[in-house]
Amino acid sequence: MMTIGAVDREKEKKAVFVTVGTTCFDALVKSVDSRHVRNELKKRGYTNLLIQMGRGSYIPRKSCGEDESLVVDYFTFSPSIADYMRSASLIISHAGSGSIFETLRLRKPLIVVVNEDLMDNHQSELAEELADRKHLFCASPQTLGQTIQTMDLDSLLPFQSGDGLPVAKLINKFLGFPAE
Structure with a gap:
């Protein structure tokens, strides 16, 4: 049975979900784990921080002690992160287009963190364009x-x-598939 205090704390919960997808992006996990x-x-x-760390090797610090005002936990992979994203107040993500557009469809505030270690990083172009259009923040x-x-x-x-249908039709025509 949930007490009134537990209900109040649940109402006050303001969660941050961090995702690196299936990649290794230790620099993002280390940054989120930093004191700053x-x-x-x-x-x-924000009261809760959940980090999906993917293939990374850096292990973030979990929260410890009763006085920790930011509850921190992490995991590597999950069959679906949709529930984590839906329950988050803020999402911090790598620059993968799937993660970006899923978050934007959910209308969640988003900070996209670009992996500067990737060569020929086309993902940064997408993130920067969407930041310029004021749909997300880029870092x-x-x-x-x-x-x-x-x-x-705000x-x-x-x-x-x-509507992606015109683009799909153009691609199909270019590839020689019959029109519907």
Whole structure:
């Protein structure tokens, strides 16, 4: 049975979900695990931090002790992260297009952290374009704390999904598939 205090705490829960997808992005996990980023999240009123660390080898610190004001946990993989994303108040993600567009469809505030170690990183172009259009915030592992500190969630504009059918028809025509 849940007590009134537990209900109040559940109402006050403000969760951050971090995802690196199936990749290894230790720089993002280390950044989120840093004292600076954790402090900025706490200052913004976030109470829970869940990190999906993928193939990475860096193990973040879990919260410990009763006085920890930011409850932290992590895992490597899950069959689906959709529930974690839906319950989050803020999502911090790698620059994978799937993660970006899934978050935007959910209309969740999003900080995309670009992996600067990838060569020929086309993902950064997508993230930067969507940031320029005010759909998300873009950061690097080094600037994540500053981005959290200065982000104005009210400045974000909802992303309107476009109709992909004309593009699909053009691709099918180019590839020689029959028109429907």
